[in-house]
Amino acid sequence: MEAEGLRARKKRARLEAFVDATHRLAAEQGLDRVTVEAICAEVGVSVRTFFNYFESKDDAVLGMEHWRLDQAAAEAFATGGPTGDLLADMQALTTSALDHPPLGKERMERAFELAKGHPELMLRAYTHVQGLHDEIGALVRRRLGDAADESAVALIGTLLLGLAHATFVRWDTAGGSGDVQDHLPSVVADLTAIVAPRT
Amino acid sequence: MEAEGLRARKKRARLEAFVDATHRLAAEQGLDRVTVEAICAEVGVSVRTFFNYFESKDDAVLGMEHWRLDQAAAEAFATGGPTGDLLADMQALTTSALDHPPLGKERMERAFELAKGHPELMLRAYTHVQGLHDEIGALVRRRLGDAADESAVALIGTLLLGLAHATFVRWDTAGGSGDVQDHLPSVVADLTAIVAPRT
DNA sequence: GACAACTCTGCACGCTCTGCAATAATTCAG
């Protein structure tokens, strides 16, 4: 069996309830006016419990706990794959990340919609991807080996996050239909055009 | 004359006092243990006054009020200069930004040292550079004209910030001597190598 | 010196987030 006990299922359900309640309230009243207390009233649970699930209010908006990279994709990247070309492999890694949101695509997309009007959230997302960032840093170091100086790691990490963000924006300006990651290739093309216009 | 009245001078002095006190206390006790109250006690001023100067505690660490781009450099960038090559011009713009920190280079460097151990600060810097970010967005839109879709703007903005960050990191790993912006060219070279390895 | 404009300050308040210890619910072993 799936071995998902009652406990785990309840936990996940509550997590999603928090996220959904937050999104619903934010849609109604604007995010600024939504307090943790209100969210908890909506879910029917104590404020203290909220903070057993999230480190901050923003985390509930973003619906992030542990947004893990796909194991296989990460491993492939660290060992020099899948293509051997760094940019192409960054693209592959980003695609896999956008394709496996921890709480489903609808929630991810709603979170992004909210983040649009609240820059600080986008930044919080970056921070939260900071756990990811460390993970990415480790991957990059493994991949580059001796050639990995810290600034290259910082640059690649930022680039990955930037690609993801720009892809969201492009998906959004395209009307928000279809899969987010489908817009990544054109973002990469833009990047290439900027950095190496004459190739 | 410079037309800096007593008022303006006092204000600037107090601003710097806040920043310096924050840095000093953070060096002594670690940033987490520094409260706004302590900073104000150090400066000899009321807590309420602190928030007349800064929007948040983090801002005092970063010493940022309005980190403006150099007018001339920004204008040149927006109108397609100085070289006409986008990447080179991004480099020029970044250099000018790193070369004109609002409160002096020592404070900027100390702020970066603190930010190293506190990722959320680096992000807050990005946010605060959000004023900058919007400004950058406007510049990019002016520069690209019709070709400026939002995702390209997002991408370039992120890239500019990423370049600045990576440059700091490189400056730091190089021992922190010399001017920060001197390390930008090698960061740009790295970026080029990643995106267009075969050029 | 008088009036306007700006700044500082204390106070009250709301909100986020943490630590702690008691209580309740789930799981597991026998």
Next chain:
DNA sequence: CTGAATTATTGCAGAGCGTGCAGAGTTGTC
């Protein structure tokens, strides 16, 4: 099924950040 171990929920007390307001003190202008 039952008791013990594990894990979740909760209230409470409290630190800290940040804001609005109104009065008192400074600075600038004429």
